[in-house]
């Protein structure tokens with residue numbers, strides 16, 4: 127949706143590497159403002175999971191882009207169904223994240239879901255979480271955040287989350303997976319992970335999520351009232 131009226135609808139973009147706390151931050155801001163939420167990473171995860179289930183090679187750009195137009199995606203409260211299948215848990219695994227990063231490097235796939243992402247911009251406002259929200263998808267957003275944290279801190283947070291769920295994982299394997307995904311997301315030719323020129327960069331390595339939320343809320347009030 128690129129009509130003039132959509133430009134009046136405020137968007138807060140939250141970009142940054144995996145595990146920096148973008149999802150938690152985005153959900154807190156959306157709830158506090160009663161704004162819509164776009165988890166763009168979930169879209170890439172969905173494409174990757176459906177492609178794997180249907181047996182498409184993850185680098186078959188043309189088939190994957192065609193697949194995008196056949197997906198009926200319904201986000202519910204904490205759930206997602208795709209063409210009637212509940213994929214809520216399937217898209218949240220580490221493997222789904224890595225596969226998402228592979229399909230996300232394909233320009234036809236990014237192009238195929240650009241408009242879909244922009245259609246999430248609806249009144250009274252949108253919080254959009256991803257890698258290229260401020261640079262490519264919503265370049266005119268009045269508030270842009272780039273949320274970073276060291277790879278070690280992100281691996282440790284993920285490790286604790288998985289441990290709390292009773293899942294045994296190796297911290298070192300998680301760190302390696304995070305570093306590999308970072309490199310792929312940062313070095314790809316199209317829409318690489320990088321802060322927009324007008325983004326506020328927040329390093330959350332030593333910050334609590336509450337402190338990050340407070341800082342972003344202050345920025346939103348300053349920029350959008």
Ligand code: DC
Nearest residue numbers: 144166167170226227230256257258
């Ligand atoms: O945020 P996430 O971990 O759910 O994202 C999964 C992958 O999707 C991430 O490694 C790169 C890709 N992605 C992207 O390329 N652009 C986005 N806007 C969001 C995610």
